[in-house]
Amino acid sequence: MSDLVVHLGRPEDLVTVEPADLLDDDLGRTIPGAEEMFEVLLARRRPRRGLDRIVMTLPPGVVADGDVEAVRTRLADGLRRWCLRRLESVARDAGLQRRLAVAALRPGIPLFLIGLAFSTDFLAPDVPEFFQNLLGNGVFLVIAWIGLWYPLDSLFFARLPLKRQRRALVVLMALPVEVHARPWAERVVARDASGDGG
Numbered sequence: 001m002s003d004l005v006v007h008l009g010r011p012e013d014l015v016t017v018e019p020a021d022l023l024d025d026d027l028g029r030t031i032p033g034a035e036e037m038f039e040v041l042l043a044r045r046r047p048r049r050g051l052d053r054i055v056m057t058l059p060p061g062v063v064a065d066g067d068v069e070a071v072r073t074r075l076a077d078g079l080r081r082w083c084l085r086r087l088e089s090v091a092r093d094a095g096l097q098r099r100l101a102v103a104a105l106r107p108g109i110p111l112f113l114i115g116l117a118f119s120t121d122f123l124a125p126d127v128p129e130f131f132q133n134l135l136g137n138g139v140f141l142v143i144a145w146i147g148l149w150y151p152l153d154s155l156f157f158a159r160l161p162l163k164r165q166r167r168a169l170v171v172l173m174a175l176p177v178e179v180h181a182r183p184w185a186e187r188v189v190a191r192d193a194s195g196d197g198g
Contacts (some may be wrong), residue, residue: 002052003054004041004051004054004055005039005056005057006033006036007056007057008029008058009019009021009025009027009028009029009062010027010062011058011075011078013032013033014031014034014075014078014079014082015034015078017030017031032082033191034082034172036170037054037169041171042168043137044168047164048169051171052175052176053178054172055177055179056180057179057180057181058071058181058182059182063181068179068181072178074175075177075179079172083169083173086165090162090169091166092127093162093192094159094162094166097154097159097162098159101152101155101158102155104150104154105151105167108148108150109147109148110147111124111144111147112147114142114143114144115140115141115142115144115145115146115147116140116141116144119141119144122136122140
């Protein structure tokens with residue numbers, strides 16, 4: 001069984017951090033546990049492959065034996081809500097990216113057509129070869145492609161990270177959660193126990 005393990009100092013560390021804790025507490029965090037797990041999944045080649053569950057550990061004084069299920073339910077529900085809010089944010093960013101790409105087509109298409117028209121004009125047989133190469137196959141052809149490059153890049157490639165984030169969040173939300181008390185107190189970063197580093 002392969003686990004995504006994150007060590008928390010307290011249940012609240014799943015979704016929030018108190019940077020001032022670092023002054024006095026070895027378990028203080030700079031990013032929430034949910035963010036840490038999300039980053040681990042983003043770094044994987046395939047977010048779901050090889051993972052069976054999420055294991056969150058807490059110091060023994062924080063979680064008592066009879067209280068483990070209540071803490072597990074609270075953390076699992078909190079993680080699910082965190083993922084839902086992040087999915088909403090990713091959807092907004094994707095919508096914005098799409099609208100910006102479509103808006104960029106308005107000036108981009110005329111620029112493409114103008115550049116293509118001038119490029120074609122300078123490739124006529126009566127134009128000296130130097131100007132054919134410099135302007136026909138060079139400057140105006142580049143201007144034409146610049147007109148379409150940004151909109152096409154925004155529509156197809158710039159949105160890929162958002163799609164990857166969405167997949168990782170869906171996986172993070174679907175994995176079962178277990179909570180364990182740990183016998184040590186040192187700070188340990190989230191680790192991917194599946195062995196799939198990439």
